[in-house]
Amino acid sequence: MKEALQPIFGLLPQVRSPSYRVPFKEKLKWTGIILILYFILTQVPLFGLSPTAVDQFSSLRAVLAGSFGSIITLGIGPIVTASIVLQLLVGGKILNLDLSQHEDKAFFQGTQKILAIIFTLFEASVLVFTGALPPSTPGFQWLLILQITIGGILIIFLDEVVSKWGFGSGVGLFIAAGVSGAIVSGALNPLASVTSPGVPQGAIPAFIYSLTAGQPGWYLLLPVIATIVVFLIVVYAESMRVEIPLSYGGVKGARESTP
Numbered sequence: 001m002k003e004a005l006q007p008i009f010g011l012l013p014q015v016r017s018p019s020y021r022v023p024f025k026e027k028l029k030w031t032g033i034i035l036i037l038y039f040i041l042t043q044v045p046l047f048g049l050s051p052t053a054v055d056q057f058s059s060l061r062a063v064l065a066g067s068f069g070s071i072i073t074l075g076i077g078p079i080v081t082a083s084i085v086l087q088l089l090v091g092g093k094i095l096n097l098d099l100s101q102h103e104d105k106a107f108f109q110g111t112q113k114i115l116a117i118i119f120t121l122f123e124a125s126v127l128v129f130t131g132a133l134p135p136s137t138p139g140f141q142w143l144l145i146l147q148i149t150i151g152g153i154l155i156i157f158l159d160e161v162v163s164k165w166g167f168g169s170g171v172g173l174f175i176a177a178g179v180s181g182a183i184v185s186g187a188l189n190p191l192a193s194v195t196s197p198g199v200p201q202g203a204i205p206a207f208i209y210s211l212t213a214g215q216p217g218w219y220l221l222l223p224v225i226a227t228i229v230v231f232l233i234v235v236y237a238e239s240m241r242v243e244i245p246l247s248y249g250g251v252k253g254a255r256e257s258t259p
Contacts, residue, residue, distance in 0.1 A: 009110040015160040022165060031166035031173065034158050038174055039181075041154060042067035046147050048140035049133060056132050062182055065174035071151030073133070074123055075178075076171045078152050079159055081123075082115035113156060120152030121145070187224050 022030075046069055055061065055068040066075025086108060089095040097104040124145045127133045133148075135141055159170025166173070189202035200206045203220050210217035243257040 008114060012110070012113060013157070014113075015157065015164055017164050027166050031162060034162050034166060034170065035173065035177055037158060038072075038155075038177055041072045041151060042070050044071045044151075045069055046071060046073070046133070046144055048135050048137065048143050048147075050136045053132075053134055062179050063175065065171070065178040067178075071147050072155055073127070073148055074120060074152045074155075076155065076159070076174055078116045078119035078123060079112075079156060079171060081119045082112050085115060086112050113160075116156050117153060120156070121149050124148035124152065183227060187227075 049069060053069065057064070058068070061068060061075075064075035064077050066073050066077065086095070090097050090099070090108070097108055099105050099108060127148070128135070128141050128144050133144055135144055155170070155174070159174075162168065162170035162173055185202070187203050188205065190200050190205045193199050193201045193206075198209075200209055203224050207217055207220040210220065241259055243259055245255065245257050247255045
């Protein structure tokens with residue numbers, strides 16, 4: 001199987017791995033560039049998408065790190081799916097790979113990239129042909145699939161850049177970016193709501209609007225307060241340090257603690 005896939009690996013473009021230890025400032029630079037490119041891609045709309053299209057997976061949008069109606073509608077879905085499938089195959093010994101070996105690790109990463117591209121095309125086709133992403137004009141189905149596939153492939157390579165030149169992985173970065181964007185938009189968006197004309201969409205502007213209207217809507221601040229509380233709890237939990245006492249049965253009286 002390795003011999004059969006090697007020629008395909010050679011045809012796939014790949015991000016060059018650094019030949020030196022990437023300094024902190026350079027990692028920060030590449031992470032920032034990829035983050036900006038990600039937000040730019042969220043603003044590139046799908047040409048030919050029906051204006052009546054409804055996001056049927058809005059509840060999963062933050063986890064998928066996608067932007068409905070843009071070319072990165074799929075987000076990190078294909079990457080995660082490919083990774084899960086390969087992990088199951090390796091864990092079940094269907095693929096006999098030792099990921100501690102450089103050759104097997106490179107084979108794993110190359111196979112994951114091929115699977116991610118295949119899943120991108122598959123998921124795009126399923127969304128379009130099942131009506132989740134309806135075209136505005138009959139015959140635009142393949143154009144929509146092409147745009148979504150291009151966007152999915154771009155996400156795959158952006159993830160690779162972050163993994164090799166930035167901090168962590170692109171998957172985590174894009175999820176954090178999506179969640180952060182949703183929090184900022186939900187709290188500060190001053191644009192008027194479609195369902196309630198004149199009332200801002202953001203919780204804080206909507207609360208200020210309710211004060212000016214003489215009907216203070218304190219309930220509007222509950223999501224903001226809940227988000228701050230959860231953030232503080234997580235920060236506190238991450239900074240906790242618990243010392244576990246240890247004793248040695250073979251050495252009487254020898255005790256120490258480990259964090």
